[in-house]
Amino acid sequence: MSERSFFKNRWLPYWLLLPQLLITAVFFLWPAGKALLQSVQRQDAWGLNSSFVGLANFFDLFRDDLYLQSFGTTLIFSVAVTLIALAGGLLFAACADFILKGSNAYRSLLMWPYAVAPAIAGALWYFMFNPSLGIIANALEAIGYDWNHALDGGDALLLVIMASAWRQIGYNFLFFLAGLQAVPNSVIEAAAIDGAAPVRRFWAIIFPLLSPITFFLIVLNTVYSFFDTFGVIHATTQGGPIQATSILVYKVYETGFLSQDLGGSAAQSVVLMTMVIALTFIQFRYLGARVHY
Amino acid sequence: MVERTPLLRFLAHLILIVGVVITLFPLWVAFVASTHPIENLISGPFPLLPGNQLVENYSKVLFQGGSSFGRIPATTMMLNSLIMAVGITVGKLVVSFLAAFAIVYFRFPGRNIFFFLIFITLMLPVEVRIVPTYDVVSNVFGPFQALLEATRIDRLLEAVAGIEVDLEWRLLNTYMGLILPIIASATATFLFRQFFQTVPDELVDAARIDGAGPMQFMTRILLPLSRTNIAALSVILFIFGWNQYLWPLLVAQENRLLTVVVGIQRYVNAADSLPVWHEAMALTVLAMLPPVIVVLLLQRLFLKALIDTDK
Amino acid sequence: MLRMRLLVVLTLAALVAAPAAAQTEIVWWHAMGGALGEKVNEIAAGFNESQDEYVVTPVYRGSYAETMTGAIAAFRAGEQPHIVQVFEVGTATMMAAEGGIYPVHELMGKYAEGWNPDAYLPAVISYYVSDEGNLLSLPFNSSTPVLWYNQDALDELGLEVPTTWEELEAAANTAVENGWECGMTSAWQTWIQLENFSAWHDLPFATLNNGYGGLGTEMAIDNEGVINHIAQLQRMTENNAFVYPGRESAGEPMFLNQECVFFFNSSAGYGAINTGADFEFGQTMMPVDTRIREEPQNSIIGGATLWVLQGHEEEEYRGVARFFEYLSTPEVQADWHQFTGYVPITLAAYELSQEQGFYEENPGTDTAIKQLTLNEPTPNSRGIRLGNFVQIRTVMDEELEAVWSGQKTPEEAINAIVQRGNELLRQFERANR
DSSP, X not given: OOOOOOBOOSSHHHHHHHHHHHHHIIIIXXXXXXXXXXXXXXXXXXXXXXXXXXXXXXHHHHHOHHHHHHHHHHHHHHHHHHHHHHHHHHHHHHHHHHHOTTHHHXXXXXXXXXGSOHHHHHHHHHHHTOTTTOHHHHHHHHTTOOOOTTTOHHHHHHHHHHHHHHHHHHHHHHHHHHHHHTXXXXXXXXXXXXXXXXHHHIIXXXXXXXXXXXXXXXXXXXXXXXXXXXXXXXXXXXXXXXXXXXXXXXXXXXXXXXXXXXXXXXXXXXXHHXXXXXXXXXXXXXXXXXXXX | OOOOOHHHHHHHHHXXXXXXXXXXXXXXXXXXXXXXXXXXXXXXXXXXXXXXOHHHHHHIIIIIOOTTTTTOOHHHHHHHHHHHHHHHHHHHHHHHHHHHHHHHHBOOTTHHHHHHHHHHGGGOOGGGGHHHHHHHHHOTTHHHHHHHHHHTHHXXXXXXXXXXXXXXXXXXXXXXXHHHHHHOSOHHHHHHHHHHHHSOHHHHHHHXXXXXXXXXXXXXXXXXXXXXXXHHHHHHHHHHHHTOOHHHHHHOOSGGGOOHHHHHHHHHOOBTSOOOHHHHHHHHHHHHHHHHHHHHHTHHHHHHHHHHHHO | OHHHHHHHHHHHHHHHHSOOOSOEEEEEEEOBOHHHHHHHHHHHHHHHHHOSSEEEEEEEOSSHHHHXXXXXXXXXXTOOXXXXXXXXXXXXXXXXXXXXXXXXXXXXXXXXXXXXXXXBXXXXXXXXXXXXXXXXXXXXXXXXXXXXXXXXXXHHHXXXXXXXXXXXXXXXXXXXXXXXXXXXXXXXXXXXXXXXXXXXXXXXXXXXXXXXXXXXXXXXXXXXXXXXXXXXXXXHHHTTSEEOOOSTTTTHHHHHTTSEEEEEEEGGGHHHHHHHOOSOEEEEOOOBOTTTOSSOOOOOOEEEEEEEBSSXXXXXXXXXXXXXXXXXXXXXXHHXXXXXXXBOSBHHHHHHHHHTTHHHHSTTTTXXXXXXXXXXXXXXXXXXXXXXXXXXXXXXXXXXXXXXXXXXXXXXXXXXXXXXXXXXXXXXXXXXX
């Protein structure tokens, strides 16, 4: 933090901070503490009796193959969503930057899915791929691919990845386009004089200039695919089939609310929070704090 | 000069058009489905052109509510979503602005600790701690009551003053319950902090020489300076609020509080009966409209919020 | 803090005082979507018009599982509804909540004069009575699985309605050979192909009389009969004689779109099939696996019952009792039964439907009740009462999906169900001791 001019007042800053601190304490710190407490307890569904069980919930978790599998699922899911959304965003941004004129019209058409709730994105894709009446499922069937996300874990995972990435492409596109438009013309012209072909020119000279944006978008998209995609999963596959689409954040909900295993769910919350806080800390220390939505 | 051969230009356009088609296709399918009677969707090839039931389907969903549940009209759900979105937007802006102001323009004991406490919330959405948050919202005063009981202060009060303390503040099934926990993340605080740091020091000094206090500086100088930022941030926060899903799914247990995004899930998952896809898709289109319109109309602000504040 | 408290109290008082109407509200959470949801609203409206003291507000809460778990979470938070509709697999979880639920026999005994538990059909309520024979929850929408078939298709293919699994497989094969996309599909695979299959053939599903005998129960489906049955279904998936549609009632559109000739589904599919099918359809009893038995035993209940939750005012419980009386009247029951295909819960409603000629006009609509009352129930066919049954269902769904997708053999899957199911049972035992 830079040293700068400031006001002197003994109590005012505390009053100013109070609303945010209160909300943070009541709706963040207290629940987080409660999660810690519940994670070492075993409770019945109704909360009528609870007992202290030490770390049993955590041991149960890491003995549960399906929970460990969920880490793998989350990883595959996040990497796929991030890759597709970034590659798509970059491709469209490069094309829009290239044609200059009319890129604004394309921009409006491409960016709107960002305004669509993940749960709605899920519902849209779920509808198009409904094995009985979905337009795309029927088209696939016509060309001989038997689409079935109710049974085929791969199909199901593909479905939620597509729905999640579809919503995110326009967002990445905007950032890349802004980055490209900030590249000085002199750089591009210098490269053109060297006689490099446009595509090679892009990869060799322009793309490296975008690396800060790329890196920032990787973080952002990863966070998105880790947490914000709950709605996509819940509104479509509900984690199935055989938990093929049960990502970590869905599992917290499923264990806590559907399976009514409060201890297990709290233990998962603690694991996730630890992971995220560690990552945030690393980011804060080494990469400079950035903001995300 | 950079060459732009017609062939390459054509290719670029082609790729973009494909992109636009992929982007718009789901929306088109939803819109088409929402204009047909259900029979057209269930049997035979899926129609690619709108049907003749647009008015019927939409008026039914909007004003009577779907046949799936409780006949909650979409107007009610949209209103709930609006209240939630606006509440989250305004709440976050006010709380964050004040907190960021305190952190940037004051030096006081505990500043770093407070900042760290607020910062921790940055990357942890409510989904991660969903079960305990639900418990807390069922009685926000739970911690205080526990504290009183643990310290026996409640007995003392009862004995000395005859006041029976039973603190309860239930937020389930209230708009407050929908809004407050979502405000508990520091994204906006962070943004304001970054913005305030770009405000020239001279302004502060000038204000001080004029004898203006911190609050006057905040209202007269800082607030007008932040106008565009606040407007841009509002766009983002509105969309963020409108699209909330898991939290309203759990907290709004009564029909009168149902939000539109949760409503769609209710339409699609029905036990022992067919989903009413045409109505579900009409509701989907309705639920998409407000945030999409906000983004398209306020593009400039939206872009500014995304690009500027993130750099 | 105290001032805050006062403020809160004041606003609450204002809120509570606002609707100063004399009517007491009763909140009823349910999981009935689509046309069934319409009917639920109709029933509530009928009750609300029949008297002016109470108002029943039905609230649709999503799937069965989410409705039940939502109600339990709400109970923890002190925001529970008066009545919640819980599917049959939730029975043990609900029963374990002493202090959480208000047993129906107590409620009715206290507030409803002349309430007669003997008016209900034993086959329907046996799933929901305590060890002492007391009714714990009110059966509202009870169903049992039946075999639906496309009559037009059978005529066209020259097939008879099958009565054994052998015949069903042969018929399904014939359909596929003649260009049908799918011979047979099944909704609610765990309820129909495992739970009811076991009862129908008098095979144990779990030890200790399917869990009625206490918390120490263990899964018992690792028997030859069940494994052979799953193996047969797996064989049928190879040529699409059986197509797995997805969980719960996902198979319905496939039957209605005339993709499949046969469809295992709840008898309660009647409403949706009746409105959605543009072909002649029929329903018949589930087929018998003659490798196990020549004659079927009896089927078991599915669907859901209404549980009353603790923590409300006496006046409100009086209203709940009034509402339950209304629900049990023959007219309401018969109407509900004839519209939905759920079985009538009282003898009077069954007789009324007979008098009205409903079964004559709609042949097959009494299949469900006939199946349920086929024989005196044995310990294997009375019902199933397992803790954590909702999760056990999920486990069964997952393992069966592993069979249909070729990842596991039937034997491996059934053994995995037993092992994972037992873990869940022990977990429940520990939490509810």
